[in-house]
Amino acid sequence: MITRFGKELRKLRLDLGITLNDMAVSIGVSPSLLSSAETGKKTATPSLIEKLAEAYGQVRERKAEFMKLAEETKSEVRIRLSEDNSRANGVALAFARNFDSLTSQQLEQLMAVFNNAKKE
Template identity: 35%
Template sequence: MLTLFGKICRKLRIDNGELLKEMADKLGVSSSYLSAVENGKRSVPHQWLETIAETYSLSKIQKRELKEAIEESQLTMKMELTGYDNKEKNLIMAFAREFKDLDEENRDKIRSILLNSKKGGE
């Protein structure tokens, strides 16, 4: 199934008269790898945001849309845990393990806590 990232890439290719292979060459990967990323079978490499934005001269708005599409299309997430004590690491890992089992009400509560915390820290 084509991800939002895949749809944006396809549109870029159409707008630039390119084939999948041509975009893959610009990204330094095989066409099968690019296809797997576009179809959500592989995560989008982190450096692709800048590479695509520069290669296709994206506007700030287009780059932001691409960034959002990449974030939405991600299959996995890495998090640097340096600087966290064991109690904090355990909380982070518990959240990651249990997130899928949270109901919408609890997700909304957590979202609210995080957004309010961010506003207070700005």
């Protein structure tokens, strides 16, 4: 799942016309680390943002925004959808769409279902 931070980082890189590898080399990190930050597999650290800000004026100008976007990713949950289980995918997507509107009672019911699933 690409995060808002990842989208902004990728957009910056493409706007600059540089490859992921070139950006990684220019800031002294591995391409896999930068790729993981872009794709949302890893949360961007303040250290990574500092390195980006030192190398790229566009990040330096928007450093607070990049920090905020990186912080947001810490509270996100990622679920890898199954290629062969459309029912599970449907449940995961419905849960994500409705998460903010669930009542306390509904959350308790879901927790009971999840706790029972562990026992089975």
